[in-house]
Amino acid sequence: MKEPEPALLExxxxxxxxxxxxxxxxxxxxxxxxxxxxxxxxxxxxxxxxEVFLHVWQGLPLFRGEARFxxxxxxxxxxxxxxxxxxxRREEKTVSxxxxxxxxxxxxxxxxxxxxxxxxxxxxxxxxxxxxxxxxVLNLFYQEELSCGEIAEVLGLPVGTVKTHLFRARxxxxxxxxxxxxxxx
Amino acid sequence: MRCEEVRRVILEGSLEGGLDLSEGPLARHLEGCPxxxxxxxxxxxxxxxxxxxxxxxAPATVAQGVLExxxxxxxxxxxxxxAHWLPILSLVVGxxxxxxxxxxxxxxxxxxxxxxxxxxxxxxxEQWVVENQGVLGAISLSVAAGLFFTALAVALGFYVGRSRxxxxxx
Numbered sequence: 001m002k003e004p005e006p007a008l009l010e011x012x013x014x015x016x017x018x019x020x021x022x023x024x025x026x027x028x029x030x031x032x033x034x035x036x037x038x039x040x041x042x043x044x045x046x047x048x049x050x051e052v053f054l055h056v057w058q059g060l061p062l063f064r065g066e067a068r069f070x071x072x073x074x075x076x077x078x079x080x081x082x083x084x085x086x087x088x089r090r091e092e093k094t095v096s097x098x099x100x101x102x103x104x105x106x107x108x109x110x111x112x113x114x115x116x117x118x119x120x121x122x123x124x125x126x127x128x129x130x131x132x133x134x135x136x137v138l139n140l141f142y143q144e145e146l147s148c149g150e151i152a153e154v155l156g157l158p159v160g161t162v163k164t165h166l167f168r169a170r171x172x173x174x175x176x177x178x179x180x181x182x183x184x185x
Numbered sequence: 186m187r188c189e190e191v192r193r194v195i196l197e198g199s200l201e202g203g204l205d206l207s208e209g210p211l212a213r214h215l216e217g218c219p220x221x222x223x224x225x226x227x228x229x230x231x232x233x234x235x236x237x238x239x240x241x242x243a244p245a246t247v248a249q250g251v252l253e254x255x256x257x258x259x260x261x262x263x264x265x266x267x268a269h270w271l272p273i274l275s276l277v278v279g280x281x282x283x284x285x286x287x288x289x290x291x292x293x294x295x296x297x298x299x300x301x302x303x304x305x306x307x308x309x310x311e312q313w314v315v316e317n318q319g320v321l322g323a324i325s326l327s328v329a330a331g332l333f334f335t336a337l338a339v340a341l342g343f344y345v346g347r348s349r350x351x352x353x354x355x
Contacts, residue, residue, distance in 0.1 A: 017252065017255055020252075020255070021248065021252055024247075024248050024251050024252070025248060028243040028247055028248055029240050029241065029242055029243050030240070031243070032241055032242075032243035032244075032247065033240050033241040036241050042244075045241075046243065046244050046246065046247050049243055049247050050247055050250045050251050050254070053247075053251045054251060054254060054255070054256075057251075057255055057256075058256070119230065119234070120233075120234040120237060123230075123231055123234035123235065124234065124238060124239065127235070127238070138235060139238065141235075142232075142235040142236050142238055143235075143238045143240070163197075163200070166200060167196050167197065167200070170196060170200070170228065170231060170232070170235075171192070171196055173231045173235075174224060174227045174228040174230075174231045175224070175227075177227045177230060177231060
């Protein structure tokens with residue numbers, strides 16, 4: 001996601017609803033994608049995306065620009081997602097990473113997954129099945145291209161914890177991916 | 186190097202972009218260990234796939250719903266004067282009230298003498314207070330303390346609320 005133009009943000013801060021409509025159009029897919037990956041439900045993700053942007057509208061006059069806009073935005077998304085999960089009492093399947101790793105190895109016909117596209121799609125599907133902290137960190141690092149420091153700020157975690165989550169999630173995916181890709185050496 | 190250590194180095198190094206496979210103990214281990222070579226290959230594949238995670242398209246109803254529900258924003262620029270000055274004003278009132286209450290209770294002599302009209306009025310008021318000192322003193326001190334701490338609480342609550350909104354916390 002690109003950082004929005006400062007002029008656009010300023011117009012939004014001044015209450016320009018047309019400018020805000022443009023901001024929503026530019027950012028909604030990124031917000032929706034993160035919400036979709038966290039909540040797993042498309043309708044909940046759509047509702048939450050609306051709530052996030054309404055919060056952004058109210059909070060923009062107070063956004064002083066100390067952090068990047070997208071860091072601030074993702075912090076709002078994550079907080080809304082976590083509050084939503086708590087409200088719905090939707091227990092994240094308290095699947096430990098170890099259990100998730102076992103699930104990852106019991107997969108569909110992997111002979112077909114020899115094709116690069118299907119193996120890539122396999123990885124994407126497995127990301128959705130990881131426990132929430134790992135899913136969040138992977139999406140923010142790879143999809144939203146935030147640094148570990150920015151992710152730590154968004155999630156309110158120490159940088160070391162973020163790196164550990166990334167380490168373990170990638171290790172689980174790499175160990176579960178069946179043999180068949182190109183040899184790197 | 187043991188395989189477990191090699192995989193740890195690969196995982197950390199590939200993330201931070203500092204993985205040197207050209208020489209050294211890591212390269213020598215990989216040359217002789219098919220399992221670790223395969224792990225590296227799969228890790229590269231995983232990283233490539235993760236970088237291509239698809240962007241989901243938000244439904245058209247999202248933007249429409251947002252714009253329909255937009256409330257009026259808080260005016261930007263100079264904050265409303267009362268919102269800015271209320272905490273300070275309430276604090277000043279609380280402090281003045283506490284001082285006045287102490288003055289009434291213990292008398293202006295404890296705080297020095299000033300030849301002003303206000304103090305003359307205060308002196309006559311003091312006479313009346315002296316006659317009712319016991320009850321008034323107790324009430325004024327407790328009221329002063331209550332107002333003082335209420336003012337502090339209002340000020341703190343106001344600024345904490347503004348900080349949370351600016352930090353993106355719902």
